[in-house]
Amino acid sequence: MDFSVNEIAADVFRISYYAPELDFTFNQYLVRDEEPLLYHTGFRKMFGEASSALRRIIDPAKIRWLGYSHFEPDECGALNQWLDMAPAATVVCGPVGGGVVLDDYADRTARILRDDEVLTTGRKRFLLLSTPHLPHGWDATLLFEETEATLFCSDLFLHAGNPPALVENDIVGPARDQLLRSAAGPFAHATPWTTRTADMMKGLTRLNPRTLALMHGSAFRGDGGKMLGDLANVMQELAVKDAL
Template sequence: METLVTEIAPDIYRLSTYISDADFLFNQFLIVAEEPLLFHCGLRSLFPLVSDAVARVSPVADLRWITFGHVEADECGSLNSWLAAAPRAEVAHGAMGCLVSVNDMADRPPRPLRDGEVLDLGGKRVRRLETPHVPHGWDAGLLFEETTGTLLCGDLFTSVGNAPALTETEIVGPAMATEDVFGATCLTAATAPTMRRLAELRPTTLGLMHGPSYTGDCGRALDDLAAAYEARFVESLNGRRAADS
């Protein structure tokens, strides 16, 4: 295995490891600024590979912020390894996630972030967007880098297989095919509206955790993803009503 490094937007780097046995990509994102930030820590077993990849771009010890979408092994399994390697680093996560999980998990106290709160990194600005249960996890949230219009969208658009670092090829179809296999996304009344609120940001790049980074019509992709899940939600309601009648 190797971790590949690609600049997907100015000073935003995709760190990508393909695990062939699982036929799955695991991506982290490094934002280089006066206060460098890592989004997704990665699995604990991948820390040597990913930290070496970070070091090719910026010293690991210089990391100031470590954050992730929600509490899950592939998002924060190596959290404390990063804290040990970067003595100035602070964990930043949504307030709910800090309360229920990160306060206990992290070797240093985390910085709770409110919905919409911005971290000024010096040259880059990242905004925490709370997305409870979208795609899953009640502490779920995403990160939007305002100066480049890059949405780091975690498990949204997850697809199996290896993929190029950047693509303009349609990503909703592969995501829904993967959803058919794993059923990983919560279907609630808030699922589609949450995705449509993300579309209103009109991002220019989508940083997928499991798949390629996307540089096509990002707003349209999010709207189409919302429509696909809305159709499934309505179908599930209709199925329940039919069963109850």
């Protein structure tokens, strides 16, 4: 497996694997700081290659924090393998992820953060955002790094292909195309439009992120607030069409 490593913001590295059979990239993000943080653990079966790619940046044993959005194999499948490699590492998550999932799944006790609680890793400050069912999953959360205004947005803006690591052009169009393709296949309704979705998207928009760190596809640099607002309009539009 060929993993690429690219710095997409100051001390934020995209570690990416392209799966041609799925036509998707699977991205993990290492934040290099006094207490390094890895967002998305990747698949359990890809742990060897992913940890080797991360070693190009830092010694994996020095990872202090592990984060992810919701319980899926690409988000946290290799969580216990990272915990085994990094003896001081702790998983950071929200109350639902900690109490419902990780209390049984993880080999070490997680640090549970409340909605809008901050985790400091040295120079960087991470705000935990509770976003149930956004992108999906009751346990879903996102992380916003305040000092560089980077939003780790998981499956939001998901798009296919093997695009560049970082772009400054539109990512809403490719995400809309993917949502339309998914609606006709097994991933239909993966991201529901609930009574709370609009308010959650408005909250993300108000953060005005300068960088969007996507799980699948290119990371984005630019007016992240506009991208989030435009994505919310697309999501609502497609949800209304689906209901007709």
